[in-house]
Amino acid sequence: MSGRPGRGRPAVFDEGRREKYLAAITGGMKAHEAAVRAGVSRNIPAQYAKTDSAFAAALALAKKKGRAQRLDDMPHNVSRYVNYGCRCPTCRADATKKRAASPDRKPKARPAPAPTPASHEVIHMPKPAPQTPTSLPLLLVRAS
Ligand SMILES: [Zn+2]
Secondary structure: OOOOOOOOOOOOOOOOHHHHHHHHHHHHHHHHHHHHOOOOOHHHHHHHHHHHHHHHHHHHHHHHHHHHHHHHOOOOOHHHHHHHHHHHHHHHHHHHHHOOOHHHHHHHOOOOOOOOOOOOOOOOOOOOOOOOOOOHHHHHHHHO
């Protein structure tokens, strides 16, 4: 036993790469992009964080800063409203605009129904008997 963590696994995620990785995360890069930048496989940093609590803490801080950094770079729009919970007037206005323009608010956008085959007969339902003027007040009395 050499006492080295990782049971003889080569030290691919050495200090230089860790610093590079943390710097990339702090700068707002996504985890997989930062791994590419540091020259390691994308799952290595997370694995490493499980065995090195100091790195895990540094990574958590870097992620927090990175998120703030991405937020700084992000324009105020519906994406920021939805993904980051921004409720400033610009984001709210854009979200309202996008909601109003969404397809489920436009019944006209639906495809026309298929034409009814000629063999089908149209059945006319009998019209309901007109209500007498006294029936509504009577129902209200009964309901109370
Ligand atoms: Zn906003």
